[in-house]
Amino acid sequence: xxxxxxxxxxxxxxxxxxxxxxxxxxxxxxxxxxxxxxxxxxxxxxxxxxxxxxxxxxxxxxxxxxxxxxxxxxxxxxxxxxxxxxxxxxxxxxxxxxxxxxxxxxxxxxxxxxxxxxxxxxxxxxxxxxxxxxxxxxxxxxxxxxxxxxxxxxxxxxxxxxxxxxxxxxxxxxxxxxxxxxxxxxxxxxxxxxxxxxxxxxxxxxxxxxxxxxxxxxxxxxxxxxxx
Numbered sequence: 001x002x003x004x005x006x007x008x009x010x011x012x013x014x015x016x017x018x019x020x021x022x023x024x025x026x027x028x029x030x031x032x033x034x035x036x037x038x039x040x041x042x043x044x045x046x047x048x049x050x051x052x053x054x055x056x057x058x059x060x061x062x063x064x065x066x067x068x069x070x071x072x073x074x075x076x077x078x079x080x081x082x083x084x085x086x087x088x089x090x091x092x093x094x095x096x097x098x099x100x101x102x103x104x105x106x107x108x109x110x111x112x113x114x115x116x117x118x119x120x121x122x123x124x125x126x127x128x129x130x131x132x133x134x135x136x137x138x139x140x141x142x143x144x145x146x147x148x149x150x151x152x153x154x155x156x157x158x159x160x161x162x163x164x165x166x167x168x169x170x171x172x173x174x175x176x177x178x179x180x181x182x183x184x185x186x187x188x189x190x191x192x193x194x195x196x197x198x199x200x201x202x203x204x205x206x207x208x209x210x211x212x213x214x215x216x217x218x219x220x221x222x223x224x225x226x227x228x
Contacts, residue, residue: 155223
């Protein structure tokens with residue numbers, strides 16, 4: 001299947017599924033993909049109930065509700081990618097920008113040797129990796145592996161491995177991953193947004209930042225979006 005056919009198929013399927021499950025789909029849905037990864041960007045995506053939660057500044061309930069819904073949606077997306085599109089099995093990550101009512105769903109190949117092949121050597125890469133490693137060591141541990149690549153001209157995808165400390169693993173094993181993610185997102189986003197100079201390293205202005213983890217696999221994905 002050609003790349004454009006895959007993009008059109010994913011756009012149609014995901015848009016229809018979100019409308020069915022959330023009651024309203026995103027106003028805009030964009031797909032970026034390569035041979036190893038897919039980033040689905042959802043713009044202006046909230047329903048009336050979520051708007052009410054955010055109006056009350058109840059971000060915690062908003063994220064908890066989204067987490068439950070996404071957990072039910074990911075298996076359907078996996079099945080569609082593999083059975084309908086013939087894509088290799090993927091692991092999925094997702095996160096939301098509450099202020100902009102946007103979000104991303106990221107699919108990464110489960111074959112880590114292919115992720116190694118996806119990694120790029122681009123201007124500013126070493127500085128970006130050093131900042132991510134150094135700053136995030138304040139709240140967890142230095143990653144055993146950091147890889148990154150541009151999946152489109154405005155979207156940098158960062159993959160990390162070997163980041164979970166023993167306390168986080170225990171929280172995950174006890175079924176408290178949602179609480180752990182809430183706390184880590186606040187800390188990591190503040191560090192990467194306020195203290196890191198990722199945009200300066202790349203000569204770009206970072207417009208959005210998304211982070212998600214899988215504590216069982218001990219890996220994580222960061223999506224950095226840049227304006228022109």
